[in-house]
Amino acid sequence: MTISFTVNGQDRSVDVDPDTPLLWVLRDELRLTGTKFGCGIAQCGACTVYLNGMTRRSCVTPISMVEGSDVTTIEGLSGPEAEAVQAAWTAIDVPQCGYCQSGQVMSATALLQQNGAPTDEDIDNAMAGNICRCATYVRIRQAIHDAAKTLEG
Amino acid sequence: MNIHTSRRGFLTGLIVAVALPQLARAEARPGYFNELPALDGDWAPNAFIRVAPDNTVTVLIKHIEFGQGPYTGLTTLVAEELDADWGQMRAAAAPADAEKYANMAFGMQGTGGSSSMANSFMQMRKAGAAARAMLVAAAAEKFGVPADQITIEKGVLKAGDQSASFGELAEAAASQTAPDDPQVKSPDQFRLIGTDLPKVDTKAKTDGQAEFSLDVYLDGMLTAVVAHPPKFGATVASVDDSAALQVAGVQKVAQIPQGVAVYADNTFAALKGRAALEIDWDDSSAETRSTDQMIDQWTAAARATGHAARDWEVEATGDVDQALSGAEMVEATYVFPYLAHTPMEPLDGVIRLGDREADVWMGSQMQTGDVGTLASTLGIQNVRLNTMLAGGSFGRRAQPDAHFAAELGEVAKAHGPGAVKLLWTREDDIQGGYYRPLTVHNIRAALDADGNITAWDHGIAAQPIFIGTPFEGMLQGGPDFSAFEGASELRYTTANHRLRWAQMESPVTTLWWRSVGHSHTGFAVECFVDELLEKAGRDPIEGRLALLGDDHPREKGVLQRVAQMADMSGDFGYGVAVVKSFDSYVAQIAEVEDRGGIPHVRRVWCAVDCGLAVNPNIVRAQMEGGIGYGLSAVLFSEITLDQGGTIRQQNWDSYPIMRIPQMPAVEVEIVQSAEPPTGVGEPGTPPIGPAVANAWRRMTGKALRRLPIVPVA
Structure with a gap:
């Protein structure tokens, strides 16, 4: 079955089993490997992308649902919030193994798009779906606060 | 981007999208290569270093990078000896080659036991110093001056008004003779070691470009x-x-x-x-016991001989039985479940x-x-x-x-x-075995009228990790120390001490799990000694300092430091623990709140003595992560088998681990030390469990002796 959608602003069509999760289409078909597989059941957030601007776990999103939609992955992430988040992440060396961090950056950017000055509690609520097995959580909190300050100007 | 499509020939056909090195080679920011570039006219003074004509210096890292920091740490050692500019440094994985890239602690190539920095410290510095000597010799010829008139600063060799970069000198340096025993810097000459240099792999791990x-x-x-x-x-x-x-x-x-x-x-x-x-x-050959049954059997084996495949008397000093008889005896049994590691990437x-x-x-x-x-x-x-x-x-x-x-x-x-x-999927991972062994400790101790510990009788029941593998030879016929390390050579010395290991058997496969034996011995020893101190009416910190005596200055150093750091004035529970593991010393104090009968850890103070801290920022990060990893397991994690042997947990929904709301604030301080660097990947993990359990017991009166603290229904 052919399914058409946009990824990072580019038109893409794939001919795959319609039940195929978006995650595996991005990786196996389109070779966008920044989006990671962690659990396959929407528990860890390593596969977080934006579907029509909203965060979405691509591992449980069948590609049939994506027809006509706009998908953004870490490779296409842009805008002031994304830049502030990635700069803050880099400034205090948030990542350890790094495997979950695409998903963390996607979720953190989405949070700042909604809430320019999140409290610790806001951050904990917004980021609770993203597991980091290295437990970089202390620095994730710090980096989100730092990014929010940058955006404030 | 410089695409090394021809490297080593065999990569032909690799899809270019994933073969891109992280950084163009001349970019003035440290970085790493997803795969080692071809020599491409680079100068390779030794197995660890390549200097390219474009002035980048690539360090070949013999240890795997999975967040603990060797790409940055080992590159720092070379950059230090070269007096390189950090921006010109690159890291890349060394090829698999046991002769060139053995772990000096293992005799084969491999990473473990928090040994990457400790075993590489002199080796990588000497590699850098050798390259430096050859660059200086080449510059001396080029400039027409004696070698001792040449200085290096941020990757530029200078004499008078003449200067040259590493890249410019690489070709000439290649014809110089490598010194047999290159002289490394003295610590007072360090410019990079001991500073928070930015990690080489951070950017690629923030924009999705890092390749796994x-x-x-x-x-x-x-x-x-x-x-x-x-x-x-x-x-x-x-x-x-x-x-x-x-x-x-x-x-x-x-x-x-x-x-x-x-x-x-x-x-x-x-x-x-x-x-x-x-x-x-x-x-027909499968494990069909439930973990509940196994815990019963393990408990019997921890308490007395005759219930195990083999009973080992690991240590015995004095006369424990005599000292226990008639004395005020305290006894505790601690149960530790099987644990899966569940790294993010299966x-x-x-x-x-x-x-x-x-x-x-x-x-x-x-x-x-x-x-x-x-x-x-x-x-x-x-x-x-x-x-x-x-x-x-x-x-x-x-x-x-x-x-x-x-x-x-x-x-x-x-x-x-x-x-x-x-x-492997997450289900393959969680159900696939190679767990931290299910372990039961039983400790009996005697206290005299003054509250002194006069006897300590310790039994541990656990499967081995080394025995039955190709690594068994390392034990030379002795017991498997992975089961009891941290309970042996007990630092709370008593005249009468016995340690026994009951070697248990099961088809369930076992493996080292961050901090190995210390993941349970640290808990049992630090919880038990805390109970004894409380019974004796002694302060948990002052009491430990007294028990440690004069032979444990570094344990005492981190304890004293963490006591200074902690603000214990809140209306919460506070608990302390100190554990030496992998030659590093870590003390932690946890601030714990009772949230509806469940401990919530608000803050943790951590003092670490790991010798010379090559990159203090990485040391702090490893302490933060080690605390999170340990706390996650202590609070939530266990693998259980039902009657018949079916594994109950399948994915992170049934094997819950810590998420950001459960992560405490963490403050880390590093004790200054001139000792050689020791490990930081694992030592942050053992103290957090007992620090939390001790806080809880002192607050609620309830000792936590069965992990996890919050079992899944």
């Missing part, structure tokens, strides 16, 4: 998943693959020693095909098998054993292993039996020449 084994895609590559036995020790009795082969995209099904492999054009088809397999399993790897050789990409933590196993499985000599960045490990990728390399080899052998990616 999962991200390797080769032309014509199939994806394979394996149906593994649902019970430990079970084997395939029969398999009906007709439905699986009907799944669109499934190319092949093959029975291999590890189970049944399904090969498909893509991941989803492979998973769908595996789900369609009908397999009858032979359970086990995976890619192999391209040719007629007589194979190329492999995997997050290998023990390259020498993995290469040897691949070669013997495939019956070939030439296996070229590319060590990839790995999405965590915590011990899981360091496999004495090389079981993942063996499975990858069998998958390739059953397929024949061509490229295959083997992927």
Whole structure:
């Protein structure tokens, strides 16, 4: 079955089993490997992308649902919030193994798009779906606060 | 971007999208290469360093990078001796080669025991110093001055008004003789060591460009998943693959020693095909006990001899039985569950098998054993292993039996020449064994009228980790220290001390889990001594300092430091623990709140003495992460078997781990030390559990002796 959608602003069509999760289409078909597989059941957030601007776990999103939609992955992430988040992440060396961090950056950017000055509690609520097995959580909190300050100007 | 499409020839065909090095070589920011570039006219003064004409310096890192920091730390050592500019430095994984890249602590290539910095410290500095000497000699010739008039600052060699970069001198340096015993700097000359240099791999781990084994895609590559036995020790009795082969995209099904492999054009088809397999399993050799039954048996074995496959008396001083009889005796039993490591990236790897050789990409933590196993499985000599960045490990990728390399080899052998990616799902990971052993401790102690500990009788029941693997020889016939390290050489000295290990057996496979034996001995010893101090009416910190006596200055140093750091004025519980592991010393104080009968950890103070801190920022990060990893397990994690041997947990929904709301604020201080650097990857983990449990007991009166604290219903 052919399914058409946009990824990072580019038109893409794939001919795959319609039940195929978006995650595996991005990786196996389109070779966008920044989006990671962690659990396959929407528990860890390593596969977080934006579907029509909203965060979405691509591992449980069948590609049939994506027809006509706009998908953004870490490779296409842009805008002031994304830049502030990635700069803050880099400034205090948030990542350890790094495997979950695409998903963390996607979720953190989405949070700042909604809430320019999140409290610790806001951050904990917004980021609770993203597991980091290295437990970089202390620095994730710090980096989100730092990014929010940058955006404030 | 500089694309090294020709590197080592065998990479031809690798899809370019994943083969991009992280950084153009002349970019003035430190970085790393996903794969080691070809020499390309670079100067290679030794096995660890390459200097390119564009002035970048690449350090070949013999240890796998999975977050603990060797790409940055080992590169720092070379940059220090060279007086390089940090922006010109690059890291890349060294090839698998036990002669050139052995871990000095193991005698083979591999990463573990928090040893990367400790074993590399002099080796990498000497490599840098040798290259420096050759650059200086080349500059002396070029400038026409004696070598002692040449200075190096930020990668530029100078004499008077003449100057040259490393890149400009590389060709001339190549014809210089390498010194036999290069002189390294004295610590007062350090400019980079001891500073918070930015990590080389951070940027690529923030924008999705970092390449893991999962991200390797080769032309014509199939994806394979394996149906593994649902019970430990079970084997395939029969398999009906007709439905699986009907799944669109499934190319092949093959029975291999590890189970049944399904090969498909893509991941989803492979998973769908595996789900369609009908397999009858032979359970005749399987573990059928429940973990509840095992805990009962382990508890009996921890308390008395005669309940284990073998009882080992590990240590005995004085007369414990005499000292215990008639004294005020305190006894406690601690139960620690099986734990899965669950690194974010499950086990995976890619192999391209040719007629007589194979190329492999995997997050290998023990390259020498993995290469040897691949070669013997495939019956070939030439296996070229590319060590990839790995999405965590915590011990899981360091496999004495090389079981993942063996499975990858069998998958390739059953397929024949061509490229295959083997992927374990999270369910394969959580149900796949190689757990932190289920362990029961029983401790009896006697207190005299003054509250002094006069006897300590300690029994530990656990399966071994080394025994039964190729690493067993390291034990030289002795007991498996992985079961009791941290309980042996007890630093709270008593005249009468006995340590016994009951060697238990099960088909459930075991492995080291971040901090290995210390993950349970630290808890048992630090909780028990805290109870004894409380009974004796002594302060937990002052009491420990007194018990430690004069022979443990570094334990006392971190205890005193953490006591200064902590603000214990809140209306919460406070608990302390101090554990030495992997030659590093860590003390922690936890601030714990009672939230409806469940401990919530608000803040943790941590003092660490790891000798010289090469990169203090990485040391702090490893303490933060070690605390999170340890706390996650203590609070939530256990693997259980139901009656009959079925594993109850499947994924992170039933094997919960810590998320950001449960993460305490953490403050870390590093005790200044002139001692050589020791490990930081594991030592942050052991103290947090007992610090939290001690806080809880002092607050609620309830001792926590069965982990996890918050079992899943």
